[in-house]
């Protein structure tokens with residue numbers, strides 16, 4: 001009997017329909033632009049963005065410091081607890097509409113202290129916003145933010161631990177790798193582990209391989225965010241590969257912020273071919289204009305991935321997720337049974 005013909009599906013529609021997972025996404029960088037525009041208006045507008053149409057233009061960057069500057073500019077429109085319930089709902093709906101079934105999402109409490117907002121209230125409002133969204137499960141990761149220093153990071157950790165039942169599974173460490181090296185946060189990470197949190201640190205994005213080494217060896221981070229520049233130290237890549245350290249790669253983000261000159265320069269292919277536990281993520285999708293479908297398309301076009309290798313990547317992403325083993329098995333079964341793979 002002849003084999004059933006494989007359905008022809010265009011690449012774009014195949015990528016759109018695929019079930020997806022995000023492990024490195026910042027809530028405050030994923031706000032749909034029309035929702036962010038509502039907040040800009042709520043707080044009296046801004047001369048830099050006279051209309052919704054000009055908002056996207058504000059999100060183009062000369063270099064990494066300019067991106068950080070723009071990140072803080074955007075945060076000026078998040079001043080009340082209810083803003084976080086609002087953006088959480090809108091981000092959750094946007095992800096679900098793209099086929100994202102599971103996401104681990106950062107939020108950055110220290111960035112909002114200037115408005116008198118506490119981590120506990122933020123976590124509760126974010127969870128309430130997510131609760132009404134169907135079709136996706138979202139776990140939270142509290143970014144302790146390097147730039148506040150280790151003492152403040154420790155205080156943030158204490159407060160976050162009071163509301164871990166809002167679905168906070170881990171802590172992260174974003175911010176300036178150069179000015180606040182990972183070693184400063186060794187005790188904070190050890191305490192987070194004692195409290196039962198999983199840990200990740202941004203490293204090898206703005207700074208070089210030494211920053212990744214410090215995150216892996218000194219912080220003993222469970223995962224590394226970006227790790228792009230780990231490739232500058234082959235011995236370090238050997239360590240990450242032999243340990244099976246999951247890496248949250250964000251190729252399009254790295255191009256947009258000038259970490260790498262082009263997508264072709266990203267080490268995703270070499271990491272993948274070594275069998276490393278890599279995932280591909282969008283980081284700040286509404287600030288970079290990318291989606292997970294775009295990220296997967298970039299793997300096909302710039303790194304020669306096949307559709308079956310995309311499936312393998314998704315399997316490695318599931319293995320990297322901070323789920324209990326039975327939840328992980330359930331998620332794998334659900335995602336791999338999706339009819340979208342028939343066109344792989």
Ligand SMILES: [Zn+2]
Pocket residue numbers: 024026174202225283
């Ligand atoms: Zn990030």
